[in-house]
Amino acid sequence: MERSNQPEAVSSVLKVFNILSALAEQKEIGVSELSQRLMMSKATTYRFLQTMKTLGYVEQEGEADKYALTLKLFEVGAKALEHVDLIKLANREMETVHKVTQETLHLGSLEENAIIYLHKIDSSYQLRMYSRIGRRNPLYSTAIGKVLMSDLPKQEVYELLKDVEFVKHTERTHANIDELWDELCIVREQHFGEDNEEQEPGLRCIAVPVYDRFDKAIAAVSMSFPVIRFDEKKKSEYVALLHTAGRNISLALGCKNYPV
CATH class of the missing domain: 1.10.10.10 (Winged helix-like DNA-binding domain superfamily/Winged helix DNA-binding domain)
Structure with missing residues (x-):
């Protein structure tokens, strides 16, 4: 007994x-x-x-x-996973990163052939980037866009961008798909993407992926800085903070194989 x-x-x-x-x-x-x-x-x-x-x-x-x-x-x-609130999960992790950096953070996802901002935490500094939840931005000139595209096969990326005009927002903006694809291969290997004054002059951005239970990148978390506040020596620290956030959100969504 x-x-x-x-x-x-x-x-x-x-x-x-x-x-x-x-x-x-x-x-x-x-x-x-x-x-x-x-x-x-x-x-x-x-x-x-x-x-x-x-x-x-x-x-x-x-x-x-x-x-x-x-x-x-x-x-x-x-x-149960169907009822998980992505924004609620992301906000908790983004708040943690924000407490350390005080910089602007975004959660974004793919919408047709652009990115859309789902959530935002504003910088604590007076000098900050302008953006709003629900705003769309190009895939080819944003860190979030690059991260999301890097998870796709080459043929799918080319199909996604076939009708997109590569507007030169700055002198650093990619001119065409072939040029962009070379960078996407690097993004795929390092598991983070960057916007180095490609969308707006004077603004840098780093983004990491968020995966679902099928290991598919469904969103990305980014951190944005005016170039005058960006410290290249701290870039690895910024990336590590974002990866921790991305990993924790992904885990809550059922992803067991976050790559970093």
Whole structure:
């Protein structure tokens, strides 16, 4: 007879999750092996498995004494992720970065052949960049745009930009897709993108990706600086802060393989 100092209901919940964890570690397992591993009686283990089978979380391999998880847990998790508030998650991480840098931070995503700002935290300094939530900017001249495109195959990038006019916002703006693609290859390798006075004179920007549970870049977080406040020696520190934010947001969205 198993003993527990936990109330009976709590003890039962713990047993259920212990069974789920054990089943998750291998494709299928028998009642005897499972009961031994969890130090539960065979009768109790069997009773819990049958209840979980009835609820659809466990399946029995034919008439054999083998049990395995179904995809119902995945379905439950997927539904939960559908209700995750990206902006709420991002704001928490962006606030952390802002406390350190005091600079402007944006959350942006891809909308047709441009980026759109979903969220913003303003710089604490008087000299700051002008932007607003809902504003669109070009993909080819923004750090967020470069990060999002770097996650796409070359053919898809060319298709995305085929009807886009490469307006020379500054003398540093890319002139065409081929020139841009060379930089996107670098962005893909280093996992961050930069806008070095390409969208606005006197403004620099660094961005990192945010991934969903399918490891697809669905958004990007960026930090913007007037060039007079940008310290090249601290760039690696800025990138690391942004990567921490991007990783934490991605993890909350179900991404387990953030690349940095």
